[in-house]
Amino acid sequence: MGPTPDFKRPRGTQDILPDEAAKWRALELVMARHAESFGFGEIRTPIFEETELYTRTSGASSDIVRKEMYTFLDRGGRSMTLRPEGTAGVARAYLENGLASAPQPVKLWYLGPLFRYDRPQAGRLRQHTQFGVEVFGAASPLADLEVVLVAHDLLARLGLERVVFRLNSIGCPACRPAYRERLVAYFGAAGDRLCPDCRERVGHNPLRVFDCKSEDCRALLDGAPLSVESLCPECEAHHLRVGEGLAALGVPREDDPRLVRGLDYYTRTVFEAVYQPPEGAAGAQHVLCGGGRYDGLVEELGGPPTPGVGFGLGVDRLVATLEREGLAVPPAGEPEGPPVFVATTGGPSEVEGLALARRLRGAGFRVVTDLLGRSLKAQFRAADRAGARVVLVGEDELARRVAAVRDLDSGVQTEVPVDRVVEVLAEWRRR
Numbered sequence: 001m002g003p004t005p006d007f008k009r010p011r012g013t014q015d016i017l018p019d020e021a022a023k024w025r026a027l028e029l030v031m032a033r034h035a036e037s038f039g040f041g042e043i044r045t046p047i048f049e050e051t052e053l054y055t056r057t058s059g060a061s062s063d064i065v066r067k068e069m070y071t072f073l074d075r076g077g078r079s080m081t082l083r084p085e086g087t088a089g090v091a092r093a094y095l096e097n098g099l100a101s102a103p104q105p106v107k108l109w110y111l112g113p114l115f116r117y118d119r120p121q122a123g124r125l126r127q128h129t130q131f132g133v134e135v136f137g138a139a140s141p142l143a144d145l146e147v148v149l150v151a152h153d154l155l156a157r158l159g160l161e162r163v164v165f166r167l168n169s170i171g172c173p174a175c176r177p178a179y180r181e182r183l184v185a186y187f188g189a190a191g192d193r194l195c196p197d198c199r200e201r202v203g204h205n206p207l208r209v210f211d212c213k214s215e216d217c218r219a220l221l222d223g224a225p226l227s228v229e230s231l232c233p234e235c236e237a238h239h240l241r242v243g244e245g246l247a248a249l250g251v252p253r254e255d256d257p258r259l260v261r262g263l264d265y266y267t268r269t270v271f272e273a274v275y276q277p278p279e280g281a282a283g284a285q286h287v288l289c290g291g292g293r294y295d296g297l298v299e300e301l302g303g304p305p306t307p308g309v310g311f312g313l314g315v316d317r318l319v320a321t322l323e324r325e326g327l328a329v330p331p332a333g334e335p336e337g338p339p340v341f342v343a344t345t346g347g348p349s350e351v352e353g354l355a356l357a358r359r360l361r362g363a364g365f366r367v368v369t370d371l372l373g374r375s376l377k378a379q380f381r382a383a384d385r386a387g388a389r390v391v392l393v394g395e396d397e398l399a400r401r402v403a404a405v406r407d408l409d410s411g412v413q414t415e416v417p418v419d420r421v422v423e424v425l426a427e428w429r430r431r
């Protein structure tokens with residue numbers, strides 16, 4: 001032991017030494033390449049923003065705003081906050097940089113530190129690193145599916161197979177007011193059986209009671225009305241399609257009607273990826289990543305109505321999980337050749353397209369799929385803009401188990417059995 005130093009690192013922070021830092025760097029590269037293989041581009045935003053960006057979007061009564069923000073006055077007397085979450089800053093940048101008038105959807109990924117004044121004894125860091133993706137401008141359930149696939153396939157690529165996606169829908173501005181009333185009535189009747197915090201929460205946002213850790217509140221939740229029972233037909237259809245899509249893609253999922261997530265901006269889909277340790281192994285199950293849809297967020301920042309969906313993944317927790325499982329970070333691999341656009345014509349061809357896109361990514365291609373439910377013509381235009389080869393799996397093709405593959409340079413289209421598409425494109429790549 002050396003001499004006792006005068007300073008220690010702040011509580012809830014960590015120093016990462018060279019051996020460990022090398023692992024982080026390898027992992028960061030895997031995450032970057034993985035996001036890029038879906039056609040996401042990187043965005044870097046400031047680590048501090050005007051405080052109001054967070055109070056307005058997370059909600060004044062959220063735990064983040066009430067207890068966890070690092071807020072300070074700068075020397076000009078302006079209130080600033082170290083970013084406690086990633087999405088609000090990215091949405092602000094989307095608007096400020098005119099991305100709202102670029103061709104949609106706009107797909108962004110980011111990686112960087114977040115800051116929350118949390119209880120370090122609960123295993124939470126006050127500075128932690130988050131990897132996240134955001135899709136702006138796509139209202140279709142296809143976008144929800146893609147976002148979950150980014151998370152699921154990343155974890156699978158890292159060797160984490162025992163991950164279940166918990167899924168719920170918390171409705172939209174059309175159906176939530178009625179649900180909210182039912183909740184307020186239910187919790188109102190419970191009176192002082194709610195903890196003091198929740199008695200206050202019920203007035204602002206009664207959904208937050210679902211996140212409360214107190215025993216009394218948890219007991220009350222068993223009988224509470226559920227959001228899935230109050231969905232409008234549009235929200236219900238959306239929720240169904242996300243669930244069916246995940247089932248068709250083989251993503252392990254569980255409906256969790258009490259999952260709400262603690263931020264005001266979520267609408268419709270919310271989800272969490274829960275890691276289950278192997279039987280008999282040390283460690284408890286824990287959430288590796290969480291996200292959802294935020295169709296009102298951009299508008300709330302003064303922009304046009306713009307749907308959005310994304311997730312955030314805690315990298316510190318991921319590193320610890322990989323370590324416990326004895327998993328080394330695999331090589332990142334570099335996507336080769338021109339990108340591929342998988343075009344579909346709706347119905348079952350959409351999920352088939354997502355599945356084919358995954359197989360192509362597995363073979364080292366960068367692959368984009370339609371997230372807007374566009375016409376074929378519009379999809380071909382988007383593919384041209386991206387300089388992409390097109391693979392068409394329409395309903396006609398699907399019935400014959402083929403895909404139409406169009407060569408980029410000659411424009412010639414050939415039909416190939418669906419099972420041979422990866423092989424054929426890999427062959428073209430070598431030419």
Ligand SMILES: [Zn+2]
Binds near residue numbers: 171233
């Ligand atoms: Zn609704």
Ligand SMILES: [Zn+2]
Binds near residue numbers: 197199
């Ligand atoms: Zn409570």
